[in-house]
Amino acid sequence: MILMGDLNGTVDDRGLEPLTSQLNVAERGFAFSFPAAFPLARIDQVLARSATVGHIRTLPATGSDHLPVAARVTLDPLQPSGRFAP
Structure with missing residues (x-):
């Protein structure tokens, strides 16, 4: 699953913690995007x-x-079950 877009918060924002605790965030790079x-x-x-x-x-x-x-974005390898890693 890939979620991308304007989330109106940084990855350190408390309001995004339910997402950032379950999903991988960018490992590196600078993407200050607002305001243009x-x-x-x-x-x-x-x-x-x-x-x-x-x-x-x-x-x-x-x-x-x-x-x-x-x-x-690099997809993780499939597990023996044929499913992606959690």
């Missing part, structure tokens, strides 16, 4: 389960009030 004109906050997140979120970065402005975010 002078980004000061990283509130656009990429979180995943059964996958590793690698390098995260912002892309050039597109006219939105947020900068676009790109991340490298």
